[in-house]
Amino acid sequence: MSITLPAVRAFVEVARAGSFRAAATALGVSQPTVSAAVKRLEEAAGERLLVRDRDGVHPTGQGVRVLAHAASLVSAADELEAELAGRPRELTVGFMGEAAGALTAGLLDEVRRVSGRQVRLRRFDFDDPSCGLLTGVSDLAVVWPPLTTGDVLEVRPLGTDRRAVAVPVGDPLARREEVGPADLAGRVWVVPRSPDEIWRAFRHPASIGVADVAGEVDSGAIEETLELVAAGRGIALLSESTDEHYARAGVAFVPLPTDQRCATAVAWRRGDTRPVLARLVAEL
Structure with a gap:
């Protein structure tokens, strides 16, 4: 061969x-x-x-x-x-949405310090939850687990965030301090359109115990999701900090119970044996 x-x-x-x-x-x-x-x-x-x-x-x-x-x-x-x-090549860090929020700046500083190289951020949408790792576009990525990793990606947690439901500001739920699955039955939901079934399933209302779903509207990105919510097409399952990074007029974020959390993590390809990646992994 x-x-x-x-x-x-x-x-x-x-x-x-x-x-x-x-x-x-x-x-x-x-x-x-x-x-x-x-x-x-x-x-x-x-x-x-x-x-x-x-x-x-x-x-x-x-x-x-x-x-x-x-x-x-x-x-x-x-x-x-x-x-x-x-000419040492720059390193690309993939991310989705707000990625790790405030942690992103610290992560990028650490990558620059350890590698001694220029670092480029590249944004991805719902069609690639690996944020460019599987296709080699990114060297490292800040991802939202769970996602399909098989035996080819290594994922290490960075932090967690409380989950929340995005609703139109005129929705009765927008005035609530917290909502649970029973409050969300019989609603139309904006859900991610993604080839990664594991990643998509965690962002479906069924993952928080909502069994009665009146309908679903697909979305390919966070911005599209918020536009659809603002337009009254449905409500969406996101994170509480999304409101900090994507303040969208016409959309309110109502937290779920405190035990409902989502995570951000740093990930890389296990088969990537480049010395610079080995140093980064050891430090991170």
Whole structure:
């Protein structure tokens, strides 16, 4: 079996772009070249690694596991190329929404101090709860667990936050100091649209014991969720601190009982063996 770096890079780029054509354009090669590279990897794996649907090209279950290792290999190659050129590459920290809130600044300072490099923040929405880790776009990420990690991501908690329900300001619940599952029955909910079933399920009202759901409206990002709530399309399950970072006119946040909490965490790829990542992990 002979797997070349260009073939691995082609596979990673298709998974990132969601398109063979876009991957070929990004790599500056022909689409048949990219297709042939992916086919060689699938032959080596003995199964499909990518599938195509109406939303584009996506990794299969095995493809996700292979992708994490492939992304680590590409990152290591890029790191080597930058080192040889005497230009250490910047590190990318992925995040979603308000990420770790006030903890983010401290985390970034620590990454800069330990690595001695420039750090770039990159924001992700609900379609990638790994915040770029699985596709190799990010070196580290601040994530909202639980999410599907398989055996390819390592997740360490940073802190927790009280969960809350976002409702229109004119809603009777907006005047409450706290609400419970019984207060939320028979409502329409704005729920995340995400391929990660574990991540999506934790943000569904069923996760807090609401069994009577009158309907669901999909959302792909926090901003979209708040717009839908403000417009009266439904209510949403978020965190209490979301109100601090996304103050939205027309939306009120009502806390759930104190034992209903969500978490933020820092995550990285287990297969990423670059020395700079080893130092960061040891410090963090």
